[in-house]
Amino acid sequence: MEDARKGQIDLTIGAAKVWxxxxxxxRATTRLKVSARKHHLPDLELAQDLYVWIxxxxxx
Numbered sequence: 001m002e003d004a005r006k007g008q009i010d011l012t013i014g015a016a017k018v019w020x021x022x023x024x025x026x027r028a029t030t031r032l033k034v035s036a037r038k039h040h041l042p043d044l045e046l047a048q049d050l051y052v053w054i055x056x057x058x059x060x
Contacts, residue, residue: 007021007022007023007024008020008021008022009021013036013046014038015038015039016036016037016038016043016046017036017037017038018034018035018036018046018047018050019033019034019035019036020032020033020034020035020050020054021033021034021035032051032054032055034047034048034050034051034054035047036050
């Protein structure tokens with residue numbers, strides 16, 4: 001699910017639920033938050049991997 005007005009993307013990767021949120025802090029700054037949970041427990045490795053992938057892809 002994607003909501004451009006809220007700056008939020010919800011998706012499922014394998015057995016994990018992932019939430020990606022973008023919040024505009026200033027005109028030049030946007031905060032990116034990636035959360036992932038697998039079987040009701042945090043999946044930090046997946047969240048960190050997605051965060052790094054997004055940041056690296058945005059820099060190109």
